[in-house]
Amino acid sequence: MTGFKDLKTLLITSLSAVALASCGGGGNAPASPGEATGGGTGGGTGTGAAADCPTGTTNVGTVAAGTLRNCQLPAKITGTLNLPLRAGTVYSVTGRVDVGDDMGGDAAAPKAGAVKGVLSVDAGVRLFGSAGLDYIVVNRGSQIFADGNSAQPIIFTSKQSIEGTAGTDSIGQWGGLVVLGRANINNCPGTTPYGSATCEAQVEGTNAFYGGSSNTDNSGVLRYFRVQHSGFQILPNNELNGITLAGVGSGTTVDYVQVHNSSDDGIEWFGGTVNAKHLVLTGNDDDDLDTDSGFKGTVQFVIVRKRANGGDRVFETSNANNRQPPSTPQFANVTAIGRTGGNDNYVLNTGTDARLYNSVLTAPAASTVACIDIDDAVTKATFSSVYMSCPVAFREDSNVGAAAIQAMFGAGANNTSNGTSTLTSDFINGANENAVVATNLTAINPAFTAVTYIGAVRNSADTWWLGWSCGLTSGSTC
Template identity: 35%
Template sequence: MLKKILISGVVAGALAGCTDSGDVNLSPTNISNGGSTSGGGSTSNVCASYSDAGQTFQGTFDGQNCNYNSQFVSSTKPITVSSITFSNFGGLHVFDDSLFIGDDVNATAAQAGKRIPQEGEGTRLNIAAGVTMVFKNTDGYVRIARGSQIFAEGSASSPIIFTADEDAILGSATESNRGLWGGLQINGNGRTNKCHDGTATGSGSGGSDFLPTANNVHNCHVTAEGRPATYGGNNNAENSGVLRYVVVKHAGFEVVDGDELNAITLNAVGSGTTISHVQAYTSQDDGFEMFGGAVNMDHIVAVNVGDDSIDYSEGYNGDIQYAVVVHTSGGNRCIEGDNTGGSRNDGFTPTTKLRISNLTCVTSNIDENAGTNPSGKGDSEGPLFREGAYFEMYNSLVTSNATSMASNECLELDDSEGPQTIDAAQAGTSIAKSNVIACSEPLKAGTGAFGNAGFDLSNWLAGGGINAQTPANSNTNNVVFSTGQLAADAGGSVLVDAGASARDHLTAASINDGAGNPVFNQSTQLFDVSTLGGSTFKNPTYLGGANATDNWLSGWAVGLDKALTP
């Protein structure tokens, strides 16, 4: 159904060959898997192999797929040779356990003098275009140790898929099946405010954990979610590899008690890393989560994510351009930003700040534990910025696929745990330009606990100046459709009608009111984000994440060609 709006008074204005050195050998052989299992009776084994400590390990080829048991790789037997490649031979790469890449040097080992690997000093994982990596155990996942790298470079016609056996082999997985396996975790040597509290004391010995120690490159060691692994360092420009045209499906299993993984976790990953055209689909926890670091992303997709589609904290500072988030049913927020969280001081540095342009956030109006695919993570909502998180949002569209665009809050700023997030809005550190919020409950500001009771979010989006708590600012060209201004089938448009068997996610060519009058002109009201200092942004030509003239999701992204079943 075409998303329609009736505007009775639009608020517009200032509101987006194997050797012991560890090189991989992919030549057809009869090498065994773990030194004990034959290659499925075939004289040609196309599976990945590596040599370590004089022993060769290779997957078992069953004539169709490559199978890798726990003697080949597991959570207790990581691959630590120089490189390994998984080729596209026409079948699946199937893992009994986890795929752990690289040597995890934890705090104890580092303080004893074992060098913390830096970018490229660890193991390099190569995955060819068109490959599908399948995980049979619910607690299996991919972990890239800091200093190691992943190069998963697919294409629109040959994306790389990470998924569970219920999906790729049994064919039984549905959109309700979140958390069938763990997910993808990359650990980097970037900065995190868990290693620095802004008082020049750090959390270890010395002036700051970012500084070199007597026997190592830094003293920053944060334990990752999942099984014990370590991230953090002092290099926000570090390179952890490339993800291009990659889809992670059905992830988010609770791999240890009380600890669910995300579809894609980026722990202190640096800006030298490339993440472009990547999707999280049907995950139990978050879609993309960044703990510190400064990785930039473009053309990312999150569909049917159970918790937050994009989540950032711990001093993350990065740019995202062209993001499409669709809540198909139960799910929590399109974006959740925190600086610290928990009982930690919200003012710790480095301060968390996301810059995002060209987001399309489509909520569902489904509450927690309700809907066709229920989630216990919270209600379906738009972006929430809180706990000291800063943000800049440009050229973005937040709306709802529900009838009359019925919604929970579509943009929220909260200061219930500390004043820093709203303080940043008041000071002009956080910015919003050229955004459209089209929801029945468009805005919410949780103020009052720290003296920000007079802050007016609507006026802040419009340029401020209404009172001392909402001073004048540089925000411009934001349009908000508020409660009472929306009606179904009233002649206005926000999203293109994708038909009864698809999900609306493309921005309409013209954002019109009920009388057909444009209320946001995409030719004149967009903000040129390419002018922002130090950014990777391109000057956009349309509002939101994608439109009919630039449908970059076509051919590789999944879950958008299904009927909407809230």
């Protein structure tokens, strides 16, 4: 990924030695440093902890002062592993956990000998990692069904969070979730044709492959699902994000998902065609929405709030060094609250062709943040019904100047570059935002939901974010 990550690199590098030391080998990996350990399914009876663990997981003792039975996932999941909601039970990953084998990029002809895995997670379940290299990879051809509900979201988080010791600014305490699919990507090796089953690439952060020939590929369901305190830098510019969606197809459901306090991006898309709705991105230390490698999906209803003491861009839309066909992400109904300093809200580069509709971009009046920065002449952007309230509307630099960006912005309908924010609670529309005429989204892409307003949250009665997410309102902690 592109980016200016030197400060973050310094912050995270100090964690690397500890995280590397905790990386387990094959089979059931050993517990990460600091985890309580224990024997078979009847071992340990901490106060409130369940007596045993569900089939397919390993009892490794208790955590949270003996109140929770720690049931560890195997290093590889084949067949179906269900994680039921049980009193006194929490689940954990140690090292890399693979869901299935890599079945290749051709859904009609899976790799010989490769075995599918399915990870099914009940509403209300909590799962943790203890170190940076504790993470989950859902391989091509396998699936995750993490289907919570508004009252019982599924939470993947850090051990510190489970034990109540994660601070409000804690990032990078475990790896995160990587989902790999068989949809088209544009960073094919050599002369491999775009759209072919062998057009594949190795995903950032781990040695697993994504991409292929099935744009309707189904990697499962992420719904009412939170990832917290995640992200880890393997090498400079090679990181685990909160959630990585690489080559993920349109058959996959991503809806009501939050990433909170990732040390890298909130969600990064590498190619693929998956559509996402109802996202909450808070406290992430790099970009919140990062697209690359020919991504062609839609993203609608998004609240972004940058962290107070760090963070980078809200969007980085890229295109794998101007490969063809370009990334064409389509964003709608985004409300983005930028940070006081650092990089700009919406950064476009490397030949992407990005579209932004019905959205609100803001930054604090005391900041130096620009709403939009375009970094090269081959990059394109479309704007319609976008309301901006930033100290600087368009970044003036040696790449694409402010006047050229302004002309691109002005070519769209119902755009405002120098508005005054009337948002309440940072993300709920006020009079100025609701005065903007909305763009008809279903005429652009049927994957969008039809709306008559801009921004993520129309008014105080619009509560799609309430209950399952955290950290947006006073007293709501993660």
